[in-house]
Amino acid sequence: MSIRNSKFNLKEEKIVDIEIEKLLKMNVIQEVESEINEFISPIFVRPKKNGEYRMILNLKELNKHIEYQHFKMDSFESALNLIKENAYMSSVDLRHAYYSDNIAEQHRKFLRFVWKEKYFQYSCLPNGIAMAPRLFTKIMKVVYASLRKMGYVNVGYIDDSLLLGDTELECKNNVTETVNLVSSLGFIVHKDKSVFTPKKCIKFLGFYIDSETMIVTLPVEKQDTIAKECKQLQSKNKCKIREVARVLGILISSLPAVEFGKLYYRKIERERKLKH
Template sequence: MKDQFLSPIFLRPKKNGEYRMILNLKKLNEYIEYHHFKMDTFESAIKLVTSKSFMASIDLRHAYYSVPIAEEHQKFLRFYWNGKLFQYTCLPNGISSAPRIFTKLLKPVYSSLRVLGHVNVGYIDDSLLLGETIEECNKNVNDTIELMSKLGFVIHEDKSVFQPSKQIIFLGNIIDSENMIITLTADKKTKPSKRM
């Protein structure tokens, strides 16, 4: 078929035993213009944590897949699987512009939650929610879930932490607001603890 782009596809195992389908878009990415953008980082998250902080987290299930691709651009996201031609109709993992697109998409969501007085940080599909009291953190969690659900995002309940806590795992790090320290999770541990 003319005027299309075919990419190889492969499966990558996930921690839970399932597989993530990855479209190898290395060749297509060579044609995608890079645009600088600012995204929250782990460092920006820990700057918001105080010794009073209660924390929760929300993970979005298949976050990129909730972003539709314009029909005229889907032809660039084609692949063969078991002898049949398929194409992505949503944002695939592996496209170089995905982090920028998703960050820009969620920026107004987090801004509207901040207008309500909530303290939060979003990194792609992971959100750290804070409050100075359990009640404040609970309100942040409830408002975030409600807004994300209204916008069509699906909350990954198994990977989210809804119950406010003084210790939480965020982006592979354990944040402890009680003692104001950060440690790596056991599977990422290579360095000693760091004081905030």
């Protein structure tokens, strides 16, 4: 099956050229010859928070052919349940986490795209494939189980993990052992996004956790986003269901830091369902 790319403007073309060159050097993709029974997916570019761009393989069609397998992933609430009062916390973020997992040779032909009449395929786990969160979670559970045997308490969500310790020294040792272990397994620690120094207030998965007050709060920028989105919705006489759903999604994502938050959005959710 082959799905071609949409048209790109000159800026986007340059971004794709740069990204392909980068991925080739990282051995994440490889140039290949076309063959029968391959699956060609389209690519697109998406801006990142730091102003850079990421090239994405659109695997929407391929995902329709992948059987969903249920799995349990640790949630933000899972992390909160492990935090004791006055605990010390650190975090370790993995860079290009999915790229650490190689794809079997015989399956790479299903992860192909075409650019300027050249064929490329992913040799590592790409972002966007339906099975990626499950596969990576299963791999990391083995890592965290090994650390638990050493006496350390960690909780992970895909490529981000929260490290805990009753004392500052215990948390420091947790950081050292975690970094050593994941590095020995071939993962790359993202030093800029990780917090190696133990703290009693830390940002994790978009929330601030304070072990002294045992309170979870939203960053100011997220508070501003919620207020802005709600005001824009209120200012409209009519709005599309998808606009309401998007704002509801933002509200729901903030619930861990908003006491009685569910009471504020349930009425909107009921009305959305009635008019859907």
